[in-house]
Amino acid sequence: MQGIKELLNKKGHKATPARLAIINIFKNNKKPISAEEVYKNLKTKLKNINVTTIYRNLSSLSSEGILRKVDLKKDFDLFELNEDHHHHIVCTDCNKIESFKNKEVENLLNTIIKKSNNFKQIKEHSFEIFGLCKACSK
Amino acid sequence: MQGIKELLNKKGHKATPARLAIINIFKNNKKPISAEEVYKNLKTKLKNINVTTIYRNLSSLSSEGILRKVDLKKDFDLFELNEDHHHHIVCTDCNKIESFKNKEVENLLNTIIKKSNNFKQIKEHSFEIFGLCKACSK
DNA sequence: TTCTACTTGCAAGTAATTTGCATCTATGTT
DNA sequence: AACATAGATGCAAATTACTTGCAAGTAGAA
Incomplete structure (x- = not known):
């Protein structure tokens, strides 16, 4: 988790609790998941977390290359860690x-x-x- | 255009003007296009054509295998003729x-x-x- | 020509995602 | 350790692509 904080700061982003928690979910989940799934998971950990925050973070983390959007013919977007291409x-x-x-x-x-x-x-x-x-x- | 009508009838669908015109657009267009593009194209030919009709036909033509949905990371669906896989x-x-x-x-x-x-x-x-x-x- | 199932247009509804804005908070700098 | 500020967040409202309900229209079999 140390490296993540520095990585984020280097890209001009803050290591907020929400953002770190989101990255953590992806570290612990090896399947593509949706914003809604991230949200459900986070609600139990962060009181007051809002879906908008999830959407915004999934978007920024993806354009920074930390996450990657996966197209699996669903009517919602799926994301996963952008590690070892598969x-x-x-x-x-x-x-x-x-x-x-x-x-x-x-x-x-x-x-x-x-x-x-x-x-x-x-x-x-x-x-x-x-x-x-x-x-x-x- | 003869074969299309029979093909449609065989599948329990009517060869309506809208449906034939839609198929025709795809016959003359070799790139994937969206419902909106089909609509713009059709408006000049069929007075009173409605986008809903386009959506419904793209959907049914796709599930019959006449069209195919293509995923090109747009925020709308694209379709093309389901001929020679590419x-x-x-x-x-x-x-x-x-x-x-x-x-x-x-x-x-x-x-x-x-x-x-x-x-x-x-x-x-x-x-x-x-x-x-x-x-x-x- | 008639009957019926499939179609269409129109209006309203969905569902995922985005945006505006006021408030808040990490982080670099004193 | 306190401060200033660029970036974050929550909430509500807006957007956008697409779908659904329903009454009226039409292709196609008999």
Whole structure:
């Protein structure tokens, strides 16, 4: 937690209780979660915490690269810690989420960008899989 | 346009002017577009057309597999014809969209699903690239 | 031509996220 | 340790994309 405070200050942000608690939730949760889930979790720890604060922090932490927004075809945004790049397989029935890493994806990106006429620089990419988990595909 | 009408009827849907016009827009437009864009385009052709009709048709055409929803990190949904599976590279500055196909992606999906403990059946996937196009990366 | 299920337009409703503003508080500086 | 201030927060209201209810319209089978 020491490093986080300094990191935040370096970026011109204050290490407020709300912000530290939010980061902490993500440190302890390895699945993408929504603003509402963060809020429910925080309410028990910080009296008077407001959803707006969650939204604002998720947004700023994401643009600083501490969090990352994940697109899993929900009608709300999901976030996770922006550490060790990985992707997800999501069960469209029960919402189980499995993470995976794959270095082939990087090679693929390189191949694709080389072939492109209009692009030469990739900033980010999405690669998410949707299916049925074993329990739900019976 | 003949086949479309029969296809719709077969699925229990009527070939209404609005629905045919919407499909036509997608036939003539090879980039993902939003409900609002479809609406703007249609207003000039069908007097009295309502956005609600667009939304309802985009939704039903998508669940029938005629259209497909595309996730390009916008705050609105984008749709395109659900023909020849492909992916996109999007310029985060000017929104230029380039399409590409890549058969390696299929192999990758197979490899990944084989390694998974919890999943064995893939229904769909997203693979989209975000970067700067040559014009915007100067 | 008639019947009926599917469609549409319009108005009102949702739900997630954002914004305005007054108040508050970490943090660098005395 | 007290101060000043840029950045944070809470609350309420606003935004935006999209959905729903309902009465009236229409395509398509018989």
